[in-house]
Amino acid sequence: MTDTKGGYMARDWTRQPPALTPRYKTSLTRSPRLAKISLPSTLSEETGPVFDQNMLGPLDNDLITNFAAPGEMALGPRIIVHGHVLDETGRGVPNALIEVWQANAGGRYRHKNEGYLAPLDPHFGGCGRVMTDEQGHYSFRTVKPGPYPWPNGVNDWRPAHIHFSVFGQSFAQRLITQMYFEGDPLIWRCPIVAAIPDRDATERLIAPLDMQHTIPMDAQAYRFDIVLRGRRASYFENRPEGM
Amino acid sequence: MSKLFESASQTAGPYVHIGCVPNFCGISDVYPNDLGERMVTDAAPGERISITGAVFDGTGAPLKDVLVEIWQANSDGHYGNDASGFTGWGRQAGHGETGTWQFDTIKPGPVAHASGHLMAPHITFWIVARGINIGLHTRMYFPEDAAAHADDPVLARIEDKSRIATLLASRADDGMYHFNIHLQGPQETVFFDV
Numbered sequence: 001m002t003d004t005k006g007g008y009m010a011r012d013w014t015r016q017p018p019a020l021t022p023r024y025k026t027s028l029t030r031s032p033r034l035a036k037i038s039l040p041s042t043l044s045e046e047t048g049p050v051f052d053q054n055m056l057g058p059l060d061n062d063l064i065t066n067f068a069a070p071g072e073m074a075l076g077p078r079i080i081v082h083g084h085v086l087d088e089t090g091r092g093v094p095n096a097l098i099e100v101w102q103a104n105a106g107g108r109y110r111h112k113n114e115g116y117l118a119p120l121d122p123h124f125g126g127c128g129r130v131m132t133d134e135q136g137h138y139s140f141r142t143v144k145p146g147p148y149p150w151p152n153g154v155n156d157w158r159p160a161h162i163h164f165s166v167f168g169q170s171f172a173q174r175l176i177t178q179m180y181f182e183g184d185p186l187i188w189r190c191p192i193v194a195a196i197p198d199r200d201a202t203e204r205l206i207a208p209l210d211m212q213h214t215i216p217m218d219a220q221a222y223r224f225d226i227v228l229r230g231r232r233a234s235y236f237e238n239r240p241e242g243m
Numbered sequence: 244m245s246k247l248f249e250s251a252s253q254t255a256g257p258y259v260h261i262g263c264v265p266n267f268c269g270i271s272d273v274y275p276n277d278l279g280e281r282m283v284t285d286a287a288p289g290e291r292i293s294i295t296g297a298v299f300d301g302t303g304a305p306l307k308d309v310l311v312e313i314w315q316a317n318s319d320g321h322y323g324n325d326a327s328g329f330t331g332w333g334r335q336a337g338h339g340e341t342g343t344w345q346f347d348t349i350k351p352g353p354v355a356h357a358s359g360h361l362m363a364p365h366i367t368f369w370i371v372a373r374g375i376n377i378g379l380h381t382r383m384y385f386p387e388d389a390a391a392h393a394d395d396p397v398l399a400r401i402e403d404k405s406r407i408a409t410l411l412a413s414r415a416d417d418g419m420y421h422f423n424i425h426l427q428g429p430q431e432t433v434f435f436d437v
């Protein structure tokens with residue numbers, strides 16, 4: 001057998017948030033309480049949907065203009081967000097689909113359930129998407145989102161953040177996370193951030209300002225690398241022929 | 244080989260629709276359609292089925308802001324885009340007032356397993372929402388496949404056999420499969436640590 005791909009390495013639960021994190025109140029009624037059943041990955045998790053660069057529109061990775069009226073642009077600090085999508089073995093993940101969503105520069109989402117009094121920006125929708133290149137690199141352009149208050153504690157504020165949904169090469173790698181911005185004092189006060197039990201794991205969600213990729217007189221840059229789960233190498237996987 | 248660590252998960256939050264199903268939440272000018280809303284083409288072989296349900300919290304209330312993704316094999320038990328255009332992947336948001344969702348798809352065939360056994364026909368579910376810190380994996384099995392369930396290597400891992408029922412859809416008079424997922428309580432669904 002020449003198959004070098006074994007099953008997925010077990011998830012490291014010391015670096016992932018548990019289901020029940022009482023400071024984040026909604027988790028109280030939405031957290032499973034019984035032990036999960038351990039499931040070594042099968043073909044059902046080792047495969048996943050495949051997306052095609054051709055499905056992307058030319059403005060999908062530009063939140064500054066993809067919702068704006070012709071000739072208009074979203075308000076706010078202009079930023080480039082870029083990074084490398086890797087797996088746990090250090091290999092770049094090509095053709096990973098990344099979907100992002102965020103509040104506008106004033107901290108307001110374009111959503112009917114949103115209750116914050118900050119105004120909508122008529123030229124900002126808040127969604128974008130991009131696929132990684134052959135080496136696993138991606139970039140998109142947006143405005144820096146504002147922090148916003150939310151009904152959890154009496155006075156809880158979300159740090160500025162961008163939500164990321166990532167598809168790697170299999171359903172086992174499926175990930176939704178959030179990117180935070182270097183230097184934001186709200187990060188370490190946030191009950192959602194605090195759900196992550198490990199300081200280093202938290203710090204890896206904080207994107208540093210990247211002056212090297214800043215575009216002079218135009219946009220600042222932030223770098224955000226994403227790591228998806230990796231597979232064990234195995235030359236002797238006990239698999240039926242043809243798998 | 245260097246060992247990196249998987250990025251930490253964070254909740255999808257209440258506005259997941261903006262990024263994943265923008266047309267569903269009224270942002271209709273950015274993408275032509277929502278990814279995953281249509282799984283099946285007319286050309287796809289196999290039995291057409293519909294699956295509907297809701298995800299319930301510990302108080303028994305449906306999650307109105309849930310996002311559900313499914314991943315399944317085609318009618319031959321193979322994964323991935325096939326020549327007929329069947330994608331195997333679907334994504335639906337819970338209805339804003341009732342929390343219900345529906346997938347129109349085909350019944351998957353049995354899938355090979357490393358043990359040499361076949362896995363009974365099943366559909367993988369992945370659930371994210373506000374209040375869920377990391378996406379939840381579960382599976383739906385079909386009520387008519389009881390014989391295959393007895394031989395299924397994944398169901399065999401569930402020590403408390405009474406909980407297998409939480410992974411079984413029921414088929415109702417409307418012809419649809421009904422599959423409700425319970426996050427907590429006496430009917431808590433089996434979730435997998437994949």
Ligand SMILES: [Fe+3]
Pocket residue numbers: 103158161163256
């Ligand atoms: Fe948010």
